[in-house]
Amino acid sequence: MTHSNRQLLTLQAILHLEAGRSRKPMNGLMARLVDGRNLEAAFQKVSSANGAGTPGLDGLVCGDLADQVHPWLSLLSEDLYGGRYQPGPARRVQISANGKTREIAVLTVRDRVVHTAVKQILEPIFERSFHPRSFAFRPGRSVPAALEQARRDASTLGSADVHAAVCDVVQFFPSVDHPILVDALRRRIGDESFMELLAKIVRVQAESVPVHLSWLRQPRRRGLSQGSALSPLLSNIYLDSLDHGFESAMRGRRLRMLRYADDILVLSDSASAVRAAVRWLRRDARQLRIQISGGKATPLRGAGFCWLGARFHQTFEPGTRQALVVHSIPEEKILSMLDRLDILTQPPCRKIDPGAFRAGPWIQSVNEQLTAWCQAYRFADNRLQVFQVIDRHARAGVARLLRALAGQGGGRLSTTHRVRLAGGFETIEVDGVCLVQLSSRRPHAPRRLIRRAPWAHRQNQVDRAEQRNERGVA
Numbered sequence: 329m330t331h332s333n334r335q336l337l338t339l340q341a342i343l344h345l346e347a348g349r350s351r352k353p354m355n356g357l358m359a360r361l362v363d364g365r366n367l368e369a370a371f372q373k374v375s376s377a378n379g380a381g382t383p384g385l386d387g388l389v390c391g392d393l394a395d396q397v398h399p400w401l402s403l404l405s406e407d408l409y410g411g412r413y414q415p416g417p418a419r420r421v422q423i424s425a426n427g428k429t430r431e432i433a434v435l436t437v438r439d440r441v442v443h444t445a446v447k448q449i450l451e452p453i454f455e456r457s458f459h460p461r462s463f464a465f466r467p468g469r470s471v472p473a474a475l476e477q478a479r480r481d482a483s484t485l486g487s488a489d490v491h492a493a494v495c496d497v498v499q500f501f502p503s504v505d506h507p508i509l510v511d512a513l514r515r516r517i518g519d520e521s522f523m524e525l526l527a528k529i530v531r532v533q534a535e536s537v538p539v540h541l542s543w544l545r546q547p548r549r550r551g552l553s554q555g556s557a558l559s560p561l562l563s564n565i566y567l568d569s570l571d572h573g574f575e576s577a578m579r580g581r582r583l584r585m586l587r588y589a590d591d592i593l594v595l596s597d598s599a600s601a602v603r604a605a606v607r608w609l610r611r612d613a614r615q616l617r618i619q620i621s622g623g624k625a626t627p628l629r630g631a632g633f634c635w636l637g638a639r640f641h642q643t644f645e646p647g648t649r650q651a652l653v654v655h656s657i658p659e660e661k662i663l664s665m666l667d668r669l670d671i672l673t674q675p676p677c678r679k680i681d682p683g684a685f686r687a688g689p690w691i692q693s694v695n696e697q698l699t700a701w702c703q704a705y706r707f708a709d710n711r712l713q714v715f716q717v718i719d720r721h722a723r724a725g726v727a728r729l730l731r732a733l734a735g736q737g738g739g740r741l742s743t744t745h746r747v748r749l750a751g752g753f754e755t756i757e758v759d760g761v762c763l764v765q766l767s768s769r770r771p772h773a774p775r776r777l778i779r780r781a782p783w784a785h786r787q788n789q790v791d792r793a794e795q796r797n798e799r800g801v802a
Contacts, residue, residue: 354519358409360449371390384418386416413528415528418434418436430554432554450565454561468782469779478640491601494622495609502550503551504550505549508616574609581601583605593635594606657711672693672725688759691763718766727745730745
């Protein structure tokens with residue numbers, strides 16, 4: 329961890345403490361935003377991200393600032409504090425994922441740093457108030473934690489009669505209503521200059537979001553652009569009232585709700601209770617000017633239900649025949665993972681010189697996708713069988729690509745790139761980078777899948793330092 333990141337954690341720990349001591353809107357945030365610790369850490373995060381080499385509309389990339397980072401950050405700090413900063417328009421890029429096309433906003437380096445710096449200030453403040461059953465885009469939380477909580481909830485309700493409803497928000501990012509979002513921000517932010525900056529950022533994001541649905545064409549400003557480091561946090565702030573409202577309205581009933589971004593799961597031991605909860609969600613969502621789709625009550629018995637790419641169903645423990653709730657990777661997800669590997673292991677097109685193609689970094693990008701799948705499904709009931717299939721498919725794809733690049737036969741490839749791993753596993757190594765083998769990783773289920781935020785580890789240290797200072801003053 330760099331020095332600036334350690335300093336940032338201390339700053340965030342202070343903000344987290346102050347947010348917990350008072351429920352009043354916080355002031356003095358603009359001075360915290362332009363703090364050198366915050367801006368330097370924000371630039372480091374932007375420059376180390378995968379898209380650091382992708383330019384915005386101004387054509388600038390992080391590498392262009394290597395020799396002038398500190399003067400550049402000083403000028404940015406002065407513009408922010410003086411109210412002269414104006415966010416620029418984003419370059420829009422269409423990407424395809426899971427058979428769907430979505431638009432991503434590619435910001436300029438300057439705007440990326442500002443968005444990241446603002447997020448670093450807001451996150452420890454709003455973490456105090458976020459509902460514990462919200463799992464996406466929060467420090468210490470993950471897809472495995474959400475899946476495990478859903479499994480535990482279904483088990484607690486009694487797997488014999490559990491019913492579930494899976495819902496999502498229709499076109500969430502284009503639907504975010506700015507006046508509602510600003511009101512939610514003002515509940516915790518009292519610094520007017522900081523709020524003016526947020527209003528500028530949100531206003532520009534709306535201009536970069538294409539509005540194509542008739543029910544969205546209203547005079548009120550709407551929309552957040554995907555691709556900003558700040559948008560996921562703003563989406564949680566926007567939907568937090570839905571989480572707390574559900575808990576208040578359904579208190580005392582055998583109902584559970586979990587939310588991961590705009591994907592919502594409702595569980596109960598009664599199908600009628602699930603349907604009533606979904607009706608309430610739809611009514612409350614209309615107050616946020618969003619629409620909820622889905623919501624059909626599905627029994628856990630039989631085929632079960634799918635949420636976050638996992639299928640929940642009932643099984644029986646061998647020997648005791650005790651009913652258990654488990655989640656597994658469904659067949660359609662496995663097929664999409666194999667299709668994704670085929671795309672990742674395609675040989676470069678003829679326009680690219682094979683001699684200029686660097687296989688090491690390319691395998692590292694394949695490893696990132698494999699690791700993401702491992703993180704998401706490491707506790708799935710059928711993980712071992714699926715990971716073995718994924719490993720064989722990945723090795724075959726990488727070997728096929730290497731043969732296409734070098735014209736080597738299978739025997740030559742075995743002696744040149746294949747290496748043995750502990751436990752009888754084997755993989756492919758190129759330029760010192762080994763292809764990840766998911767089935768070689770033993771799943772380790774920690775007692776707590778929800779971890780403390782990074783700054784929370786420094787909270788006691790900061791609190792003790794403040795107490796010593798108070799005693800010294802007294």
